[in-house]
Amino acid sequence: MQIKNEGTLTFPGKLKGDPSKRLRDKYCRFHRDHGHDTADCYDLKQQIEALIRQGKLQRFVSKEKANPPQEQTLRRENERPRPPIADIRMIIGGTATSGSSKKARKTYLRMVQNVQLTGTIPKMARINNPVIGFSEEDARKLHHSHDEALVVSLRVGDYNMHQVLVDNGSSTDILYYPAFQHMRVNREQLVSVDAPLVDLGGMRVFPIGAVTLTVTVGDYPQQITKEITFLVVDCTSTYNVILRRPTLNSWKAVISTYHLMIKFSTDYGVGELRGY
Structure with missing residues (x-):
């Protein structure tokens, strides 16, 4: 996780439930526990989306995400040539x-x-x-x-x-x-x-x-x-x-x-x- 050292994430505790029933071949670096992959972590995705909305992860956001389709459409409309005289x-x-x-x-x-x-x-x-x-x-x-x-x-x-x-x-x-x-x-x-x-x-x-x-x-x-x-x-x-x-x-x-x-x-x- 590139953003783990940004000081913006709140790391949760270990996963609840019986550890023996979780998959041992999958590890989540966000929960620091076995059971699912980091890329599939629901809690991590929720925190990242909240931080993006707060404008705290702008340098990690791609240009496409920074300019959603609706904004791109509006920008293209603004580029429309002005009417002829x-x-x-x-x-x-x-x-x-x-x-x-x-x-x-x-x-x-x-x-x-x-x-x-x-x-x-x-x-x-x-x-x-x-x-x-x-x-x-x-x-x-x-x-x-x-x-x-x-x-x-x-x-x-x-x-x-x-x-x-x-x-x-x-x-x-x-x-x-x-x-x-x-x-x-x-x-x-x-x-x-x-x-x-x-x-x-x-x-x-x-x-x-x-x-x-x-x-x-x-x-x-x-x-x-x-x-x-x-x-x-x-x-x-x-x-x-x-x-x-x-x-x-x-x-x-x-x-x-x-x-x-x-x-x-x-x-x-x-x-x-x-x-x-």
């Missing part, structure tokens, strides 16, 4: 080639795909995740056949950001300036960027600057929160944000355009993000 939906009407038709959306997608920054971007740390797959059950809410871009909603800073394009071909995270303005981020947070963006048509677009914002993907508690550096671009778009390939890789995200869905691993299971 507002939703940012479609702010601007888009280009002349964009619209509600499938042909127009595909035309606009070709325009924004493969946007490249003529410079280097720091690599982000990656984490190990389990294998993630998709099934026909994941496509239950879709009306096949579809041929749409993967557009999602996620949390950027304190706002629910809608009209976020997931673009595997882009190497740059883009935040369009009208959305940036609605977020009321201090313009002093923008860092100047010298390198221009180049689209498939060869047109150069110079960003206003770069800003690092916290992005949360998924629903609590199956979610990931990371800081992402966006290039803020002041030009017309049907989207508020474009997510780049390296960012998706940093989430270890598995994307299915057939299911219009993203899956990723979290500390509390597999998270999901559905497109619309």
Whole structure:
């Protein structure tokens, strides 16, 4: 017994009853007598539980016992992210080639795909995740056949950001300036960027600057929160944000355009993000 020298236990006398009728191969160091093992001693367990309630054996109590399931649940509730300030939906009407038709959306997608920054971007740390797959059950809410871009909603800073394009071909995270303005981020947070963006048509677009914002993907508690550096671009778009390939890789995200869905691993299971 590690606590026997703590001076907190009250040792009882020997066991009552006929000693000849007790088991001689079992010895209780608490009663200092034969009859049962120390680990099975009811009187010892009662005293230890009383001392724990009195706070006298804290250094012997494991973290799990010190934080019972109810307290762990409450602590997790306290870690729940605070509600967003507002939703940012479609702010601007888009280009002349964009619209509600499938042909127009595909035309606009070709325009924004493969946007490249003529410079280097720091690599982000990656984490190990389990294998993630998709099934026909994941496509239950879709009306096949579809041929749409993967557009999602996620949390950027304190706002629910809608009209976020997931673009595997882009190497740059883009935040369009009208959305940036609605977020009321201090313009002093923008860092100047010298390198221009180049689209498939060869047109150069110079960003206003770069800003690092916290992005949360998924629903609590199956979610990931990371800081992402966006290039803020002041030009017309049907989207508020474009997510780049390296960012998706940093989430270890598995994307299915057939299911219009993203899956990723979290500390509390597999998270999901559905497109619309």
